[in-house]
Amino acid sequence: MTKRETEQLEKSTEKLEQIKAQQNVILAKEKQRKKKERSRNLIKCGELAEKYFDLENANPADFEKRMKANFNDYANNLKNCGRVAEKYFGLTGANVAEFEKILANVFSSQDFRAYLENLKKSINQE
Numbered sequence: 143m144t145k146r147e148t149e150q151l152e153k154s155t156e157k158l159e160q161i162k163a164q165q166n167v168i169l170a171k172e173k174q175r176k177k178k179e180r181s182r183n184l185i186k187c188g189e190l191a192e193k194y195f196d197l198e199n200a201n202p203a204d205f206e207k208r209m210k211a212n213f214n215d216y217a218n219n220l221k222n223c224g225r226v227a228e229k230y231f232g233l234t235g236a237n238v239a240e241f242e243k244i245l246a247n248v249f250s251s252q253d254f255r256a257y258l259e260n261l262k263k264s265i266n267q268e
Contacts, residue, residue, distance in 0.1 A: 143151070192198055195212055197205055 191205075191209065192200070195208060197208060200208065
């Protein structure tokens with residue numbers, strides 16, 4: 143290699159290293175931005191959980207215990223809803239996709255829409 147080619151190679155290597163360093167700075171900033179965004183979201187979620195589950199001033203252990211209890215209740219309610227759906231929609235052994243299709247048909251039917259409208263009217267009259 144000639145002296146000129148060697149110098150060009152060194153310059154291009156130096157430029158490449160500078161670009162890599164700039165890239166690392168940009169990636170670090172993006173990582174930091176995502177970390178801050180995640181922290182903000184966690185704080186917001188915590189505030190909402192505290193508000194809706196009446197967890198003000200709860201320590202982490204109490205918080206976890208109460209959240210588990212709430213989610214267990216929720217899961218049990220879902221199971222019960224599934225049993226009711228099986229019973230009233232004849233879905234014994236149905237998979238999720240079949241159940242979703244049936245519910246979509248029920249909830250999109252004109253009869254169901256009319257029922258909801260009548261229900262809204264009766265609630266507003268009370």
